[in-house]
Amino acid sequence: MELQLRGITKSFGPKKVLHDVSFAAYTGCCVGVLGRNGAGKSTLFNLLTNVLLPSSGELLLDGVPLGETFPVAVKRRMGSLINQGYLVEELTPIEYLQFVARIYELPDAHTRIESLLAHLLEDYDTVRTKRLSSFSTGMKQKVAVASCLLHRPELLILDEPFNGLDVFSVDRMLALLNSYRPQAITFVSSHNLTHIEKVATHLLILDESEVKYWGTMEDFLQGQQAYLNDALFQLLQPTTASTQDLTWLTNQS
Numbered sequence: 001m002e003l004q005l006r007g008i009t010k011s012f013g014p015k016k017v018l019h020d021v022s023f024a025a026y027t028g029c030c031v032g033v034l035g036r037n038g039a040g041k042s043t044l045f046n047l048l049t050n051v052l053l054p055s056s057g058e059l060l061l062d063g064v065p066l067g068e069t070f071p072v073a074v075k076r077r078m079g080s081l082i083n084q085g086y087l088v089e090e091l092t093p094i095e096y097l098q099f100v101a102r103i104y105e106l107p108d109a110h111t112r113i114e115s116l117l118a119h120l121l122e123d124y125d126t127v128r129t130k131r132l133s134s135f136s137t138g139m140k141q142k143v144a145v146a147s148c149l150l151h152r153p154e155l156l157i158l159d160e161p162f163n164g165l166d167v168f169s170v171d172r173m174l175a176l177l178n179s180y181r182p183q184a185i186t187f188v189s190s191h192n193l194t195h196i197e198k199v200a201t202h203l204l205i206l207d208e209s210e211v212k213y214w215g216t217m218e219d220f221l222q223g224q225q226a227y228l229n230d231a232l233f234q235l236l237q238p239t240t241a242s243t244q245d246l247t248w249l250t251n252q253s
């Protein structure tokens, strides 16, 4: 699969959030999407999943323009977690994933559901019969990610999938994403650069509504002999924080 963005621009009223975003990603790529708060990462993901329409430019899948409404056949090839996902909390995790499996018309998803949940959820035997409403934030996040993978999407879009996960759960999630990577084009956003370093093959760095960097992780780090954290700081050169008088906050008296 090849996903191509050609000159994608997105504005909300007079505010241009993304300007002339162009790149092409292929099966096997895991694109780490980075940028400051408000850089346009979620907006990009919403465009990739047809939740939002671009103001101009086009998306092409295997050379075919996707148009205003993506064909259902294309949507079936996608799995996405955006804006923390949505779960039906009255259901148990198994019931919820069975519901998702029916949407994708998976004939027998039982094995997939059990193995995904058992991999991601600690204490699975205890929590498997509990309603999602009783789950912690991190547990819900794992079920949401599992629901994106169930139908083995060729395009996997995960907005902040590590949110709410403890260090052990992050390791499991990274292992899962790394093992899945060869089968799909994966997009992952995170503010945790250590996680991105461990999963991304490519980086898309957004800043001031434009693509500041698009290319392989290797090329980005090469020559800089730096960790992603340092390299990103160098690239984005954050303006020094304004000096506010915060003595009222720290004053003991």
Ligand SMILES: Nc1ncnc2c1ncn2[C@@H]1O[C@H](COP(=O)(O)OP(=O)(O)OP(=O)(O)O)[C@@H](O)[C@H]1O
Pocket (backbone or CB within 6 Å): 012, 017, 035, 036, 037, 038, 039, 040, 041, 042, 043, 044
């Ligand atoms: N529906 C909307 N209407 C108006 N402005 C919007 C809308 N959605 C996003 N924006 C604006 O677009 C910009 C990019 O937002 P977006 O959520 O894509 O950023 P982000 O990179 O995902 O940020 P964060 O790292 O904080 O999650 C922000 O300035 C935001 O206020």
